[in-house]
Amino acid sequence: MQAVPREACFPLPTHHSRGPGRQERCPAFAGRERRFADQSSFWAIFMNNPRLKSIVKLFETCRYSHDLYTVFSDWCECVAISLSNPIDLVHFDKREARYLEIARKYDRPTMATFTQIMGEVTMAMEDRPQDILGATFHALELHNKAKGQFFTPYTVCQLMARMLAGSQEDMRASIEKRGFMLAMEPAAGSGAMIVALAEAIREAGFNYQQLLHVTAVDIDRRAVHMAYIQFSLLHIPAIVLVGDSLAMRFHEEWHTLAHIMGGWNAKLREAQREGKGAAPTLTPAVPGNDSLQPAQPHAVKSESTSFGVEKTGQLRLF
Template sequence: MAKPKFNHLDTHQQALVRLIEQCARRHRRHEVFRDFCELAALSISNRVDLLQYEAREARYLEIIQRYERAEVECFPRMLGCLVESLEGGHKDALGQIFEALQLSDHYRGQFFTPWEVSRLMAKMLFSGAASEIECKGFITVMEPAAGAVGMVIAAASALLDDGINYQQTMHATLIDIDATACQMAYLQLSLLHVPAIVIHGNALAPDAVGRHWVTPAHVMGLWDIGLRRRDREEAEREGETADTESESATMSTATTSLEPIAQHRAAIVTRRIAHSEQLDLFSS
């Protein structure tokens, strides 16, 4: 295999790659990259998502035990590099690193859409977003093959170019069959403060859905409530009959007309609202 070149990466991405290679003296690079994404995702999730805290804390400890102390100290430095890279401008920083490290062979031959292509597509698709936001309050984005989330980041960037604060006016729901891709997506959306739910599952097999991740922006913006309200309003506009005395009946009716990914989102939102522990974040 040809030696990978990193000249197209910014200085912070290159520093992150060097840290990965430093840890790869005892581990394979794709394993270090995978574990970095999962550890960082778990760390962020456990600051905002108490509903899944215990299982994710156990998973964090399981991963970290594979590494020596000096290697463990590299992981927060990797996260710092990623933060600084994204502060330099919206881009698919992890997707670019993934390609530069030539990791596709270890992840089912995955290749992510180049950032320039994602930007062009987003500029065309979201050219009329302002009028929809004015009418509905916010827009929702569905991504059935999340990858490293370049398209959603590009959508957020396109809104910013039009003077629109995506943190308040755009919510994304993403799904991917690969766990590492989900963690890459969750990590970058969290750092860019994009309200989102990332689902580990197969969009072509809607009944087989695994874990989900909610970004800090999703939790802090009370998007569970906003999304549930939107789903119910859309169901009512379509003439659906809802039992106002039964919350479960109301949500069951409201989700029947939704697309499969939106149905998963509605089910997740309903479960989350049913657990008061999540809402305790705002009452303490």
């Protein structure tokens, strides 16, 4: 008995005819091909990153009983709270109540999965600095639901960070001038740019955990949680703010352990008093100050703070 070709029973939708002797690509199939072609570089990274594959697999186990977008957002918030509460007692009660509110939505096995995911994320960041949460967000295809929100590929962030950070001599001059380097990130996303900057500083032979301070802002609370988690795991001294960098309105702040242990509130105040310190437009808040006020317009023109903000008001890294 002669086997019947599969195509004879189920014609593949790769072509369709428009008139005699004319065949064209099926729009649906062609669109799918373009989609995977556009993401080919990402999927190559995905296939070569076993940690990322494990994280995605664990998140996928929650898909059948919960909305995956909500699960990812809740996981990020729970982990951020877990990292913040032992060190930020000012916001402890409010954040602990929020953590318990989220935990009540899930059963014990799901919360155990949350713990496993945290372990995989920690090990991924231990392997090397990387934007593991941004990659997870894309691998789960959650960016399709997030109003067109896409995170910059980490390889692009690495290129930009090395260009902006400059040479080893440039970094040394910046450190000798004020005792540390200051990074301002007005649209942090998952924090990939800062992670790449920390990696570039480390490659230049400097300890970013002692010589770099970051103030990062994003209008999306989930993005702030993602950035805060990655900064905390890399022990980057940072304040991460929920707010609008353009309108200069900020209403929530997250301090990393490295920021608190390093005494950075005092360091920044001292540097600002000596005319070397923090940019005035994003003054780091001390714990307990829930309302972050923008600086007065004349402060931007001050010579003593010009390294953080250009005369035009444009933020820059150093």
